[in-house]
Amino acid sequence: MRALAFALALVACNAPDRGPRWKPAGATTPRAGGTLRFAVPDSIRTLDPTIAYDEVSFFAMQSMFATLVGYGRDSLVLTPELAERWEVADGGTTYRFWLRPGITYSTGEPIVAADFKFALERALTTPDSPFGPFLSDVAGVEAVLAGTTRDCAGIVAVSDRELVIRLARPAPAFLYVLALKFATPQRADHVTAAGAQIRIRPLASGPYELASWDEGVRIVLRKNPRYWDPARGHLATIEMLENVPRDTQFLMFERGELDAAARLLSPDYLWITSQPAWQPYIHQRAPMMAQGSRINVRVKPFDDRRVRQALNYAVHKDHQLKLLNGSAVASHGLLAPGMVGRDTELAPYPYDPAKARALLAEAGYPDGFRAEYTIIPDPEVEMLAMSIQSDLAAVGVHLEIATMSFATYGIAIGKPAGPALGYYAWVGDLPDPTNFLDAKFHSRMISDENSSNDSFYANPELDALLDAARTDVDPVSRAATYRRAERVLYDDAPWIWGFHRLSTEVTQPYVRDYEPHPIWLRDFTYAWLDVGDDGNPVPR
Amino acid sequence: MIGSAVRRLGWSLLVIWFVVSATFAMTMAIPADPGKTLLGPHASTEAIERVRAQYCLDRGFVGRYGCWIERVAHGDLGESYRTRRPVTAILADRIGPTVQLGLAAIFLQLVLGVPLGILAAVRRGRWPDHAANAVSLIGQSAPTFVVGTLLLYVFAYRFGWFPISGHGTGGWDRVHHLVLPAMTLATVGVAYYAQIVRSELVDVLGEDYIRTARAKGLSERAVVLRHALRSALGPLVTLIGLDLGVLLGGAVVTEFIFAWPGLGREVLLAILEVDLPLILGVVLVSAIAIALANLLVDLAHLWLDPRLRDR
Numbered sequence: 136m137r138a139l140a141f142a143l144a145l146v147a148c149n150a151p152d153r154g155p156r157w158k159p160a161g162a163t164t165p166r167a168g169g170t171l172r173f174a175v176p177d178s179i180r181t182l183d184p185t186i187a188y189d190e191v192s193f194f195a196m197q198s199m200f201a202t203l204v205g206y207g208r209d210s211l212v213l214t215p216e217l218a219e220r221w222e223v224a225d226g227g228t229t230y231r232f233w234l235r236p237g238i239t240y241s242t243g244e245p246i247v248a249a250d251f252k253f254a255l256e257r258a259l260t261t262p263d264s265p266f267g268p269f270l271s272d273v274a275g276v277e278a279v280l281a282g283t284t285r286d287c288a289g290i291v292a293v294s295d296r297e298l299v300i301r302l303a304r305p306a307p308a309f310l311y312v313l314a315l316k317f318a319t320p321q322r323a324d325h326v327t328a329a330g331a332q333i334r335i336r337p338l339a340s341g342p343y344e345l346a347s348w349d350e351g352v353r354i355v356l357r358k359n360p361r362y363w364d365p366a367r368g369h370l371a372t373i374e375m376l377e378n379v380p381r382d383t384q385f386l387m388f389e390r391g392e393l394d395a396a397a398r399l400l401s402p403d404y405l406w407i408t409s410q411p412a413w414q415p416y417i418h419q420r421a422p423m424m425a426q427g428s429r430i431n432v433r434v435k436p437f438d439d440r441r442v443r444q445a446l447n448y449a450v451h452k453d454h455q456l457k458l459l460n461g462s463a464v465a466s467h468g469l470l471a472p473g474m475v476g477r478d479t480e481l482a483p484y485p486y487d488p489a490k491a492r493a494l495l496a497e498a499g500y501p502d503g504f505r506a507e508y509t510i511i512p513d514p515e516v517e518m519l520a521m522s523i524q525s526d527l528a529a530v531g532v533h534l535e536i537a538t539m540s541f542a543t544y545g546i547a548i549g550k551p552a553g554p555a556l557g558y559y560a561w562v563g564d565l566p567d568p569t570n571f572l573d574a575k576f577h578s579r580m581i582s583d584e585n586s587s588n589d590s591f592y593a594n595p596e597l598d599a600l601l602d603a604a605r606t607d608v609d610p611v612s613r614a615a616t617y618r619r620a621e622r623v624l625y626d627d628a629p630w631i632w633g634f635h636r637l638s639t640e641v642t643q644p645y646v647r648d649y650e651p652h653p654i655w656l657r658d659f660t661y662a663w664l665d666v667g668d669d670g671n672p673v674p675r
Numbered sequence: 676m677i678g679s680a681v682r683r684l685g686w687s688l689l690v691i692w693f694v695v696s697a698t699f700a701m702t703m704a705i706p707a708d709p710g711k712t713l714l715g716p717h718a719s720t721e722a723i724e725r726v727r728a729q730y731c732l733d734r735g736f737v738g739r740y741g742c743w744i745e746r747v748a749h750g751d752l753g754e755s756y757r758t759r760r761p762v763t764a765i766l767a768d769r770i771g772p773t774v775q776l777g778l779a780a781i782f783l784q785l786v787l788g789v790p791l792g793i794l795a796a797v798r799r800g801r802w803p804d805h806a807a808n809a810v811s812l813i814g815q816s817a818p819t820f821v822v823g824t825l826l827l828y829v830f831a832y833r834f835g836w837f838p839i840s841g842h843g844t845g846g847w848d849r850v851h852h853l854v855l856p857a858m859t860l861a862t863v864g865v866a867y868y869a870q871i872v873r874s875e876l877v878d879v880l881g882e883d884y885i886r887t888a889r890a891k892g893l894s895e896r897a898v899v900l901r902h903a904l905r906s907a908l909g910p911l912v913t914l915i916g917l918d919l920g921v922l923l924g925g926a927v928v929t930e931f932i933f934a935w936p937g938l939g940r941e942v943l944l945a946i947l948e949v950d951l952p953l954i955l956g957v958v959l960v961s962a963i964a965i966a967l968a969n970l971l972v973d974l975a976h977l978w979l980d981p982r983l984r985d986r
Contacts, residue, residue: 264716378936540948
């Protein structure tokens with residue numbers, strides 16, 4: 136018994152100081168060198184930019200692959216990257232880029248315009264690349280997809296430093312497409328020589344290159360000394376640990392084994408956000424995503440707009456935000472904060488159970504109805520589903536919660552007979568409404584087997600608005616058209632609109648010049664470590 | 676003896692084939708489609724069909740099974756849908772850490788469980804026996820995720836004696852990383868081994884030949900360790916063999932908690948994403964490990980007990 140008491144006393148006495156253990160050394164200019172360590176709960180799947188289409192792989196690739204245009208350090212504004220300038224001509228159908236002089240890969244080989252052409256054509260001709268559809272507006276794509284040629288007529292390398300891309304129709308979102316990592320330059324001889332090993336042999340054009348990768352365990356990136364921009368690449372190495380559970384990540388962060396921790400679990404989030412000493416080192420960002428409940432509008436009783444509106448009035452969004460500890464903002468639609476065309480004057484549906492009951496009665500359901508609500512196996516999603524279940528029960532709509540694996544759910548909802556109502560999250564690839572509204576609600580995106588429009592929502596008025604905005608090169612009228620589209624969707628309610636989740640990350644005090652990027656989130660290419668002359672953090 | 680061994684080998688192969696084929700049949704019932712997994716939400720139906728054809732998913736059960744068996748016969752377990760990496764390469768990477776963890780756990784089960792069982796048996800009815808029983812009860816009742824999390828919290832986070840996560844860079848660092856996952860995995864085994872040893876020893880210590888040994892004036896230590904324990908270890912040999920098979924199939928919860936890059940964690944990720952080639956690959960390895968362990972146990976019994984050889 137005494138031994139047990141002694142052990143318990145030991146545990147209690149050894150509680151680590153939970154405030155920051157270190158402080159910035161006080162440097163005023165970026166310090167070169169050091170290793171920044173962070174972890175992710177999943178695996179990097181591939182480092183082939185033509186194939187990789189998951190967030191974790193993007194974290195690694197963001198540092199290794201540069202594109203013609205990139206996003207500003209902390210914004211959604213496109214800025215010159217490997218192209219020093221560009222011009223858009225012929226009514227928005229011709230894009231002409233001039234590359235920076237002297238840019239090279241990490242191997243020292245020059246980056247030339249033909250490498251961009253090769254990369255874009257590779258996305259079109261690689262059967263399992265997810266990026267082909269992003270190039271559908273480029274002239275000559277049909278012939279490449281049909282297999283009659285591998286040379287896309289619309290992409291022309293005029294010289295080593297000049298690239299021209301012609302579109303079949305104006306597409307104001309096209310520049311955003313070129314900021315995706317599949318559009319990074321790739322050398323044909325490198326891809327051919329690497330063969331199937333291309334997934335582990337990236338040819339770096341960004342601020343970092345691959346140093347080592349123990350798959351599923353750890354990837355180490357080292358500074359690319361040939362990268363053109365001195366504002367990036369201060370760290371000597373970036374180390375990313377794979378498959379570390381989120382709760383473990385926070386423990387490692389507190390012990391100083393990691394320099395940054397993101398997506399904190401509720402207890403960790405609540406604790407750290409309540410600690411004044413940690414406040415300067417907490418970073419919040421609204422990424423390009425929306426969460427809510429997707430509705431198949433073809434299925435009774437959801438085919439009645441009044442029912443869908445009733446569900447929106449009946450869900451108490453404040454309950455959900457409380458469950459998420461305030462790390463979200465309520466939404467009125469799919470477009471995330473900061474996006475072009477988002478109607479900032481539109482407020483989320485208010486909580487009004489009386490109005491919900493009236494709408495249900497008007498639609499012929501005075502006593503409500505029973506329905507199934509499908510979710511994926513995630514504790515947070517289960518919690519939110521139970522909150523919705525409780526809110527809807529108050530207006531007579533009784534939900535039975537069903538669970539499906541993520542992969543199975545993703546396939547099932549693409550079919551008209553799939554789950555009619557359930558949890559959904561949409562993460563955009565581009566900060567442009569086409570990637571949100573066209574993908575999820577335009578009738579041309581409906582198919583019987585693999586419907587991207589998985590609400591099976593078809594509205595000629597919305598289609599016309601989206602079609603007009605998609606090719607409108609005037610940013611002002613384009614944004615106005617999208618705002619009208621948002622109002623159509625708000626009223627028709629093909630979702631129970633939910634919220635935009637905020638991404639929260641905490642860094643050690645000595646990590647400087649880091650803010651999560653709204654698209655890439657964990658972009659450490661500008662960051663540096665404000666540590667002592669011996670390379671170690673300065674104790675607090 | 677040789678005939679019996681060959682017969683058992685034949686049965687083992689049959690079991691492996693059955694387990695893997697049954698798993699394959701079950702995967703047919705899952706509406707998994709790598710097309711959408713690989714190509715993302717914007718993929719056209721034609722592109723998805725091309726990928727389905729590439730992975731033989733456009734065929735019926737017989738066609739798919741034939742396609743898979745043909746590949747397996749050539750040593751090709753296909754490519755993971757998630758990573759496009761050959762399944763054989765993934766398994767080759769993951770087997771090493773799993774073997775290290777499994778062997779370390781069995782080692783701990785033996786060095787902790789056997790002495791605990793001996794102590795309980797020789798002090799039967801007294802406080803060491805009660806204490807050992809309590810430890811066994813707790814060890815067998817506590818879920819792995821509780822034990823693992825507790826060990827991680829106390830010894831890695833609070834005391835900082837061990838790393839919180841990962842499997843180290845090799846050598847002593849690997850051993851350092853191995854301690855907590857192995858302890859977690861061994862907890863149930865330690866309790867079980869202690870109970871088995873205690874129970875067997877209690878029976879054996881009442882035998883006539885033990886009384887004779889004591890009457891001849893042998894010390895109690897010699898009686899227990901040289902005579903009684905040898906007889907009591909028989910069932911333990913069977914248990915070790917079976918444990919070896921199970922542990923080499925991967926320890927899902929433990930590997931997940933400690934981010935130990937073994938087969939267990941890999942199969943969990945594969946199941947969550949319905950990565951069928953990888954699921955089948957891991958099932959194949961697990962089935963081989965368990966069948967092999969059973970075969971070794973059977974052969975050990977054949978060798979130890981001549982009466983079994985003609986059965």
